Amino acid sequence: MPKMKTKSAAKKRFKKVGSGLFKRAKAYRRHLLTKKSIKRKRHLRSGSYISKADNAVVKRLLPY
DSSP: OOOOOOOHHHHHHOEEOTTSOEEEOOSSOSSOOTTSOHHHHHHHHSOEEOOHHHHHHHHHHOOO
């Protein structure tokens, strides 16, 4: 059986952590930043984890 390919889009967006969860960046921080408050932009800077419901899907996209 041939090797499975890692999805490049998922590789760029998610990182696996030691506990088996996946880290992700928060959305809404690319453009239209002038109308967003400093506090809101600061909180968007911090990372987050994907939900447990999406864990199986991302695990299939990143086999290695």
